[in-house]
Amino acid sequence: MPEETPVLAAEDVTKHFDTGRQTVRALENVTLRLYRGRIAALVGESGSGKTTLARLLAQFYPVTSGEIRLRGEVVSGPDKDFYGEVQLVFQDPFASLNSLRKVEHNVRRALKLHGHAADDAAVHELLAKVNLTPAADFARKLPHELSGGQRQRVAIARALAVRPSVLLGDEPISMLDVSIRLDVLNLLARLREEEGLALLYITHDIASARYLSDDIYVMYAGQMVEGGPAESVIQEPKHPYTRLLLDSSPDPERAGGSSAFTATAKLGEPPSLVDPPPGCRFHPRCPFAKEQCKTSFPPRTEFADGSWTNCWLHNES
Amino acid sequence: MKVRIGIGIIVFFSVIAIIGPWLNDLMGIGPWKIDYDAIAEPPGAGHLLGTTSQGTDVLAQMIAGTRNSMVVGSVAGVIGVILSVVVGVTAGFFGGKVDAVLSFVTNMFLVLPVLPLTLIVAGYVQDTGPITIALIIGLFGWAAGARTLRAQTLSLRGRDFVMAMRMIGESKPRMIFVEVLPHLAGWISAMFLHLVLAAILAEAGLAFLGVSSADTISWGTVIDQARQVALLNGMWWWFVPPGLCIALLGTATGLVNFGIDEVMNPRLRTADIKAMRKALA
Ligand SMILES: Nc1ncnc2c1ncn2[C@@H]1O[C@H](COP(=O)(O)OP(=O)(O)OP(=O)(O)O)[C@@H](O)[C@H]1O
Ligand SMILES: [Mg+2]
Numbered sequence: 001m002p003e004e005t006p007v008l009a010a011e012d013v014t015k016h017f018d019t020g021r022q023t024v025r026a027l028e029n030v031t032l033r034l035y036r037g038r039i040a041a042l043v044g045e046s047g048s049g050k051t052t053l054a055r056l057l058a059q060f061y062p063v064t065s066g067e068i069r070l071r072g073e074v075v076s077g078p079d080k081d082f083y084g085e086v087q088l089v090f091q092d093p094f095a096s097l098n099s100l101r102k103v104e105h106n107v108r109r110a111l112k113l114h115g116h117a118a119d120d121a122a123v124h125e126l127l128a129k130v131n132l133t134p135a136a137d138f139a140r141k142l143p144h145e146l147s148g149g150q151r152q153r154v155a156i157a158r159a160l161a162v163r164p165s166v167l168l169g170d171e172p173i174s175m176l177d178v179s180i181r182l183d184v185l186n187l188l189a190r191l192r193e194e195e196g197l198a199l200l201y202i203t204h205d206i207a208s209a210r211y212l213s214d215d216i217y218v219m220y221a222g223q224m225v226e227g228g229p230a231e232s233v234i235q236e237p238k239h240p241y242t243r244l245l246l247d248s249s250p251d252p253e254r255a256g257g258s259s260a261f262t263a264t265a266k267l268g269e270p271p272s273l274v275d276p277p278p279g280c281r282f283h284p285r286c287p288f289a290k291e292q293c294k295t296s297f298p299p300r301t302e303f304a305d306g307s308w309t310n311c312w313l314h315n316e317s
Numbered sequence: 318m319k320v321r322i323g324i325g326i327i328v329f330f331s332v333i334a335i336i337g338p339w340l341n342d343l344m345g346i347g348p349w350k351i352d353y354d355a356i357a358e359p360p361g362a363g364h365l366l367g368t369t370s371q372g373t374d375v376l377a378q379m380i381a382g383t384r385n386s387m388v389v390g391s392v393a394g395v396i397g398v399i400l401s402v403v404v405g406v407t408a409g410f411f412g413g414k415v416d417a418v419l420s421f422v423t424n425m426f427l428v429l430p431v432l433p434l435t436l437i438v439a440g441y442v443q444d445t446g447p448i449t450i451a452l453i454i455g456l457f458g459w460a461a462g463a464r465t466l467r468a469q470t471l472s473l474r475g476r477d478f479v480m481a482m483r484m485i486g487e488s489k490p491r492m493i494f495v496e497v498l499p500h501l502a503g504w505i506s507a508m509f510l511h512l513v514l515a516a517i518l519a520e521a522g523l524a525f526l527g528v529s530s531a532d533t534i535s536w537g538t539v540i541d542q543a544r545q546v547a548l549l550n551g552m553w554w555w556f557v558p559p560g561l562c563i564a565l566l567g568t569a570t571g572l573v574n575f576g577i578d579e580v581m582n583p584r585l586r587t588a589d590i591k592a593m594r595k596a597l598a
Contacts, residue, residue, distance in 0.1 A: 095477040159485075
């Protein structure tokens with residue numbers, strides 16, 4: 001990962017949700033950095049805290065501890081300038097557009113509110129940028145007249161209208177038809193290239209992370225367990241959980257993954273975040289778990305290929 | 318279809334309310350006109366719905382009464398809806414302390430017994446006309462609606478599209494009026510209809526209890542007078558029409574609300590417009 005200052009970063013961030021009677025420990029000391037012109041993928045099972053991290057980055061709610069930094073400056077709360085730089089694309093394109101408003105309303109408001117020209121030409125240009133052509137036709141449509149993929153493009157166009165430098169995509173393709181997922185992924189890849197956006201791509205699917213991203217972060221039950229350049233993480237996974245994810249991913253290049261290891265590890269369920277296991281939260285499912293794993297979370301171990309992991313197996317000291 | 322019948326009935330009564338006096342003139346009848354040759358006559362050629370024991374025309378009274386009853390209903394409906402929208406949506410959208418205060422007020426009004434209270438107030442106010450009654454119903458009847466709207470707004474506020482609009486920097490007033498309120502249109506119209514019906518019933522109830530001014534005619538006052546005489550003499554043509562009108566309007570609001578429920582059903586939510594069209598068809 002490059003040496004420059006990240007455009008947006010979560011530094012040592014912890015998030016606990018207080019729900020009256022109990023506390024959900026959704027994120028523990030997580031660090032994630034987004035760089036200009038790069039796509040970082042955040043991979044993890046359902047409930048691992050991916051959305052929580054994206055929403056912390058987007059300042060939907062405050063961190064419990066740690067910092068969100070925009071170009072190195074600590075962000076103390078959302079304001080218009082912040083949202084002029086950081087935009088989030090939601091998972092569900094059926095919920096993220098107002099069902100009673102036309103496509104153009106979304107894009108036009110975003111342009112207007114950020115002081116950009118908001119005439120038809122500007123609106124159509126943005127729609128064309130996300131491949132909604134003929135733009136003039138799409139501009140006048142209501143969400144229910146669009147497919148999921150088209151809606152997601154509208155949501156992306158709305159986010160782009162403020163001319164952000166960071167785009168956070170919370171599983172932007174998981175609700176889409178398989179046939180159009182690739183189109184949306186390619187659109188994101190193009191935006192990174194053409195606009196120099198810093199992108200966060202959240203997904204369950206480590207294969208699509210490999211396809212799209214420069215860096216991959218792997219999260220388990222609120223803990224960041226591994227990260228690094230995409231190829232290193234995919235080719236040489238260091239953490240047992242990453243290996244589990246890869247083995248259970250239907251990637252043709254890595255066929256026949258069902259080893260004794262996956263059989264053991266698959267048995268488990270992700271732990272409760274109200275009363276999480278101490279130490280490394282993966283230890284109840286990990287076939288290699290040692291005594292150490294049950295008591296304390298391992299420090300980070302860095303590797304020559306640029307990747308790192310938090311795992312006692314790689315920390316012999 | 319059901320919705321259409323409901324809307325048809327409501328439109329019918331509204332039209333009668335508007336053109337009532339003119340219609341009476343046209344037919345050469347009047348609510349106060351006494352026909353000494355036809356006292357307590359059953360329906361017939363001279364008097365389509367018969368006459369009262371004083372010789373006034375029941376049809377003319379019904380037509381004149383429709384206007385007052387509808388005025389009571391719509392004034393109460395408008396006041397009640399405005400109050401419940403202002404209180405409920407504000408509480409739901411802003412949350413926090415604003416919500417705490419407004420919810421407290423709402424709950425207080427919610428436990429007030431409206432009809433007994435109306436009786437008390439009506440007893441103090443001289444000459445309780447239809448507007449007074451409408452005001453009382455509107456001012457005391459908004460709380461249930463406000464509570465529903467608060468809950469709906471609260472859930473809308475957390476929906477993705479509202480978050481997305483907040484992220485592009487949309488202002489609060491536009492957020493409320495452009496993004497949130499249109500989604501509550503179904504609830505608001507259901508509430509309005511409910512209040513209209515409640516006010517008409519309350520006014521009729523008050524008239525029945527004798528609390529209303531002597532010189533207004535409404536469906537309620539017609540029933541009240543009929544009660545005193547008609548029931549004993551079997552003059553069904555006198556008390557059936559006002560009862561029927563009230564029942565009809567009640568059915569109509571029920572039918573329309575039923576259709577609105579279908580539209581608001583979360584199963585159909587992703588296709589609001591289509592569902593709206595279907596429900597109205
Ligand atoms: N507002 C909240 N209040 C309480 N708990 C919450 C809240 N938001 C999230 N959580 C909890 O935090 C944990 C992480 O949730 P999160 O939505 O971040 O997971 P995720 O990785 O995005 O999962 P998915 O892949 O299913 O989207 C879950 O246990 C969830 O129940
Ligand atoms: Mg999620």
